[in-house]
Amino acid sequence: xxxxxxxxxxxxxxxxxxxxxxxxxxxxxxxxxxxxxxxxxxxxxxxxxxxxxxxxxxxxxxxxxxxxxxxxxxxxxxxxx
Numbered sequence: 539x540x541x542x543x544x545x546x547x548x549x550x551x552x553x554x555x556x557x558x559x560x561x562x563x564x565x566x567x568x569x570x571x572x573x574x575x576x577x578x579x580x581x582x583x584x585x586x587x588x589x590x591x592x593x594x595x596x597x598x599x600x601x602x603x604x605x606x607x608x609x610x611x612x613x614x615x616x617x618x619x
Contacts, residue, residue, distance in 0.1 A: 551619060553590030555599075558617035560588040562606050576605035 547553070563573050570588070574581040578601055586592040587602070594602070596610075603610040 547590070547593075550590070551617070552593060554617040555594065555613070555619060556588040556590040558613050559602055559606070562608065562613070562616070563588075566606065573602065573605050577601040 563570065568576075570584055571581045574584040577584070577598070579598060583592065584602070587594045587598075599613065600610050603613050606613070
């Protein structure tokens with residue numbers, strides 16, 4: 539089975555997830571770099587997640603949610619997943 543990436547996600551789930559993360563980050567007024575630092579991620583990796591280019595791991599999704607002050611389920615719900 540092929541690995542899932544933004545290019546192999548015909549249902550757009552990764553894009554919706556990334557958009558939900560970016561929308562919340564912008565809503566609370568923090569930079570991509572600040573969220574990446576808070577989540578312990580490289581800024582460029584977070585950027586690829588926000589663009590739906592990376593299949594984010596559960597642990598990193600939890601770290602991003604924590605950095606946004608949300609539960610992981612909140613992000614998934616906002617992405618309609």
